[in-house]
Amino acid sequence: MAVTFCSSFAFEHNLSCLQKCPTEVELKQIHARMLKSGLLQDPYAMTKFLSFCLSSSFSSYAHDVFFNGFDRPDTFLWNLMIRGLSCSDQPDRSLLLYHRMLCCSAPHNAYTFPFLLKACSNLSAFQETTQIHAHITKFGYGHDIYAVNSLINSYAVTGNFKHAHLLFDRIQEPDAVSWNSVIKGYVKAGEMDMALTLFRKMPEKNNAISWTTMISGYVQAGMNKEALQLFHEMQNSNVPPDNVSLASALSACSQLGALEQGKWIHSYANKTRTRIDSVLCCVLIDMYAKCGEMEEALGVFKNMKTKSVQVWTALISGYAYHGLGREAISKFLEMQNMGVKPNAITFTAVLTACSYTGLVEEGKSVFNTIERDYNLKPTIEHYGCMVDLLGRAGLLNEANRFIQKMPLKPNAVIWGSLLKACQIHKNIELGEKIGEILIEMDSNHGGRYVHMANIHAMGKKWDKAAETRRLMREQGVVKVPGCSAISLEGTTHEFLAGDRSHAEIQEIRTKWRFVRRKLEENGYVPELEDMLLDLVDDEEKEAIVHQHSEKLAITYGLMKTKPGTTIRIMKNLRVCKDCHKVMNLISKIYKRDIVMRDRTRFHHFKDGKCSCGDYW
Incomplete structure (x- = not known):
């Protein structure tokens, strides 16, 4: 009994030390103690040791121990090693290990192939996938659902949808993983119509995975309205969203400027006590910032107890969107004082903020610290920010x-x-x-x-x-045609320049003529400089400039919202001088706050003035 107690105590002690092991030198010391005490003769202890090495940064050490510590490792240990290496930063080593396994005539089982195919997926290795497919068939696992599902996923990831779909069609009773694997493949390729067709045919969609795959796919494809529609359908189907689906839906809100829907999702997360992790925190900050609510974004930031570099960067990016260069630099300095090291994306955010507000000297100073103070190589994005900074300031x-x-x-x-x-x-x-x-x-x-x-x-x-x-x-x-969007009561209305497709276009045009007269009474004269070549005749140019998409959107906002309500507009291109002038005047005449996000930044119009100071 005493020996067993000591062995158990020694094992627990060494396991505890393993979890705190920071360097390979200390790992070797623990390994030596385990060898000396005979613990490594215990299969459970050896499994724990190898598992720790593989899940940490010591996979090479695990590889050496595996080949030097066993005469004939069993199938379980081979699989353990293949699985660990397939998830490492060098998944190709798991394929080399499998080749060694074949050379050693080690027996396979049904779990060997899914791990190998995971490595193929991580490597996007089509040829290796086909070779493993042949082995699966040869060794009699062609009907094993786990092996087939892994094959479907690997073929889909490598872009070979015909192979994936053919395998899927051959399964007599595909499970949820089978459906999700083939749907995921089409989603990754941007084939959303086919993905949706399969999703609709899926017999049971009672967990978040398949919904999340589709919602994320729509967002990645730029189909944000479809993403939100499916998210609401998911809610109506009583499927609780996970953090990934919440993050994807919030990203869709960001792109559409759908503030009310974004607020609802945030409220839902709070009511269901969803843990706001770093990723969800970032997308919440991004959503509020891109919907023009920096105070809300700052509130989310302050409520996050542990702030990662990504969270700091999201807030700094928000300040950049809004042309708040001084605030962005202040948070950048505060972040460093808190001991958080900026990454390449952080520097892009700060330099962008400097560019949008004409902070030339500050931008130069930040750029010089990238390599000097942080030993990072400036990227093409950093150089682009500097060119934009100098160009906007007239330093051509x-x-x-x-x-x-x-x-x-x-x-x-x-x-x-x-x-x-x-x-x-x-x-x-x-x-x-x-x-x-x-x-x-x-x-x-x-x-x-x-x-x-x-x-x-x-x-x-x-x-x-x-x-x-x-x-x-x-x-x-x-x-690319100009397109502006306005979200009202959960519905996003889009307008193209010269648009005639909206159901209420006649009422909008009538309202615009009334607005235009008011503008002219207040000294408005169209700015035609941005239309140097569209038409030679100034009268025709003027007719076109009055049909710009943001003018249609702001007119619709004036029609459909109560006096004093803030109007929010999203524009896919840079706002022209004339529309900028019109927004300024409307904010003064109608006493409305107007928040417009164009292709790169925000404009807050209030009392006839814009937050950009006419520097955009």
Whole structure:
């Protein structure tokens, strides 16, 4: 009895030490004590030791112990090793281990193949999947549901949907995992119609996994309205959402600017006492920030006890969206004082905030700390932020020199930022040079041609402007149409420029004519500078500018909301000067707060002034 007690005590003591083991030196010391005490002769102790090594950063050490500590390891230990390595940062080692297993004539069982196929999925390895498929058939596991489900998942992950679907169709009684695996494959490929067809055919959807797969897929595909519709259907089906489905639904709210639905989801999470983890906290902050509610975003941030770098970054990004550069820098400094080290995304957020508010010197200072203080290599996004910062501030030549000295090859986004800055600050010569580079580099982007044509038009080079437009037509490139959305009572209404599709379009146009008269009574004159080439005739230009999508959306908001209600609009492109001017005037005339999110940032219009200070 005494020996058993000592062995048990020694095992528990060594297991406790393992959980706190930070380095390989200490791991070796524990290993030595276990060898000396004979604990490693106990299969349970050996399993725990190897499992710890594989789940930590000591998988190579586990590999060495496995081959040097056993003469003939049994199938369970082989599977343990294959499983651990398949989940490591080098999943290919599990496939090499399987080859060794074959060479040693070690017996398989039904659990060997799902672990190997997990490695194939992590590696997106199609050829290896087909080889393991052959082994599954050869060794008689072709009808094992676990092996077949793993095969379906692996084929789907590697993009071979025909193989996945064929296997699925051959299963006489597919279980929930079978359905989810094939649906997940189509979702990953963005084939949402096929995924939805399978989802509808699925006999039982009583857990969150299949719902979450579909909702997340819709969000990734940019089908945010469909994601929220399915989330509400999930609620009506009495399937409790998990953290992933909540996060996905909140992301959809962020993109749509659906504040009320986002608030409802937040309230639901609180009522059901859902644990607000780091991921959910980040999407909540992002949702409130992108819906124009920074105070709510800050409240979520303050309620999070343990704040990860991702949580800090989400808040800093929120301040950047809103053009609150000083606040973003303040939180950036506070984060560092709290001992949280910024990552590459954090620096992108801070530099973006500096760019949107013209904090040139502060931005330069932050950029210089990336490598000097944090030993991080600046990414192409960081260089892009710096070019945007300099360009917006009118430092075009400095921005151009900065690009020339970059250690990375500048991409179309970087050149595009400088081209837009050249248009804003009317540097025709530099703009023409950059435009030529961009059109050659990014010939399928309609905005490149439009900016280039407008640069030519600024210099009254009408032939070149027309030639650029002709080239755009010949290439079959079209400009992305302006689209604005407004969410009212849980429904998102979308408007395109010149839209005639809305059910109430006649009433909207009548209301706009009334609004326009009020604007003109208050000194409004259309800004046509952003329409240099759309039409030569100013009268026709004016007719078009009055049909911009954000004007339709704000008019609908005035029609459908009570006086004094804040109106929130989402725009897919950068707001033009005329629409910005109109929003300012409407906020003053109608005494309305207007929150508009354009392609990159927020504008808060109140009493005839915008939060951006006309710097956007």
